[in-house]
Amino acid sequence: MKDFGFYRGVNLGGWFSQCDYSKERLDHFITEKDMDVIAGWGLDHVRIPMDYNVLETAEGGLSEEGFGRIAKAVEWCLKRNLKVVMDLHKTAGYSFDAAHQESGFFGSTAYQERFYKLWEGLAARFNDPENIAFELLNEVTDASVIGEWNRIAAECIRRIRKIAPASLILVGSYWNNSPDAVKDLDLPADNRVIYNFHCYDPLIFTHQGATWIPDPAFDIDRRVAFEEANITPEYFEKQFASAIETAEARGTALYCGEYGVIDRATPEDTVKWFKTINAVFEKYGIARSAWSYREMDFGLSDARMDGVRNELIKYL
Template identity: 60%
Template sequence: MKNLNGFNKGVNLGGWLSQCSYEKEHLDTFVNENDFKIIASWSADHVRVPFDYNIIENNDGTFIEEGFKYLDKAVENSMKNGLNLILDLHKTAGFSFDYYGESENGFFDSKVYQERFYRLWEEMARRYGKFAPNVAFELLNEVTDAEFIDKWNMIAKECISRIRKIAPDILILVGSYHNNSADTVQFLDAPFDNNVIYNMHCYEPLKFTHQGAYWTNAIDPKERIPFENSVTSTEYFEDLFSTAIAKAEQFNSALYCGEYGCIDVVSPEDTVKWFKTINSVFRKHGIGRAAWNYKAMDFGLSDARLDGVRSQLIELL
């Protein structure tokens, strides 16, 4: 399996240009250059920046120049601080991973929505393709239902083909269904070329990392689970990642985990234990990763609750 140079240890800037209020004050102030400096001081080599289509696209599909300025700033601040950058389309017209908080639907059956998706990425390639290898593209965050995978494989192939006409060398990340779960990477097609890599997310066991979560019916918000009752060894993650690793090895591709982390209900001590366990497997297999999340969003690594253990966590990212 290939190593993913430049994208080994990262942090997400979620909640800035995605899953947010979209008010100008928020977009202007939630993240600033100092945040990039802090992440660089953690010995990270990259940031992952989720953004929603409506930051840069009007309802009719025309582009919003003011919105691109935020992505420009993300690129500028990353490069100024020695960080690489993944631009992650977290929501596209007609699809969002968030069943409960978004009304987007119809993407996988709509040629109109799909064409907007292709045009968006063509525009992204025109603007940011020149920054390869320091900038990478993540086509779409967390495809949900298993029934979408065949269509998604075809859509991803067409999208990459169009990007390649503009940005032939930029790194492109593609994840599978069940919200980028590791055990569904095996159902993705072979990589389009050598600069396309497999992407997964990991919040397993969900009942541990998301205990108390109020936004999903998959969790009893009153249940509390200590680390020792959930994950006790690296074998758990070895088994969980095994088919994804095998798929990457089959095609000599790299494997990347774009999100992983523990909700703020989990104690700081148990958070450290979980990070230590999962990261030992990431490092063993050379899996690049970006922790969720830098600040707020119920997962903030820079939040005050983790002040006593942050130095340990930084070593474990």
Template identity: 50%
Template structure:
């Protein structure tokens, strides 16, 4: 299977230009040059940098320079420390993976889609010439399966727009169910040789999202271990109403073992091999409610599968956002854990 060269080991910078405060004080201090130096010291080759339209545009679509100033600065820092950058459009006007953002209408409104294409035209003109160290991710996490045909059509048009100015920049593309690996087969076949298929992995969800306040069915005091007892996962899913999460269904009665992620990735790998496309995991990680030693074990096992298949990846998240690897709670394991990013 192809490799996404230069994007094999990275971390996400969530909470800075996306999913955080848009106040200048926050934007000036949340991520600094020292953070980029630290990430490079972890042996990473790239960062995934989520961005929201709010920092770059008004709701009326007028450009703001603030966002570009921060993005340009990030690219300068990363160049200095030999880190590549995946620019990930996390939220556009009319759509966000998080329904609480109040963004809607994108998939059924041609005007909003044209604004999306214009946004990518601007990004492509500005950063497409940096294709030796910059890649583009079209849109973070399409949610519903029913949106798949619309998303394929929109993605195709956006890629065509980008290709006018950036013929060889790598373009990262995910499918529905929040970039589920199980949805990769429903993506259209790659537009060209510079398309990368993207998925996110938070399996098993009961472990990685234990106590998550934003998951409606999840009790905030719920805790479970990893690898844990598979019966506990099955019973907990029923008790909480989280039976829609199916990542534990095919696990044998003996429970999770080091081959779990290899098996979990197998179908996605087959799709990518068949279509001769590289594979990338743009997000994976464990919530800060879990035991750090169990988080370390989880990272070891998922990393083994990434390396076996040559899958590039970026861990969620470098700092805070309920998953922060650099947070104080991880101090006892981080020196070892960075070997398994």
């Protein structure tokens, strides 16, 4: 997406997604001043994860209040020449996190129709091809639904295109947007459809001590040093090789919508990881958005990163 002006970004995770949805959270977790900080980091866009229940009414219609919140966020960004990726992080009947207890989307025409209607509403309200991109759905997990997901994505793109014919659209694959799964996506519908992947590799380093991973290897008291994890540019080249080959063969670009390191790693090791993966992003012209701006166990603006942030932002 470098040629489209979306190249170096950061996620605003935890604002309109993965939160308690309280008015306090929605109104104050991210403020207009934060956009000044992000612009000051030299980034060109933000990715805004959004859950369907922020954007819809309880009955499943479009929420003017929810759309108004997104519109305000977009206004703040555009004032500072920051572009926006709108990421539908959770839709009715599906979430990447099983704990959210959303299920049935891939087998329900009613849920799918609701998904299409939501995207039609977003396309109509935010049809700004130069500044706003649409990411259809965050992290399909199960490889078994790739056929259904390809069909749903194609229909959603068809409907969006009737309203927003030139907007960038991002589509990711299974295994939580694994780069290895990009090859199983359908061919891009047009030259404004981009392949999306995420990268938190190696997980034992980026998620060390993650309390939500039920594996003794991720014990909260264990620390994994950067050198111990044997992370090199060649490692990431191997991780991305299939996605790079697929995108080149199909004439599209790649976008890494999430990548980052948990706050249990040292700030110094976090910088080393970002520097290493950045070298590969730059070599292959891969656009990206780091996870995440504030808190969410990965916060780049958190106080713990103050001593290394000037170095870190070189590698976002």
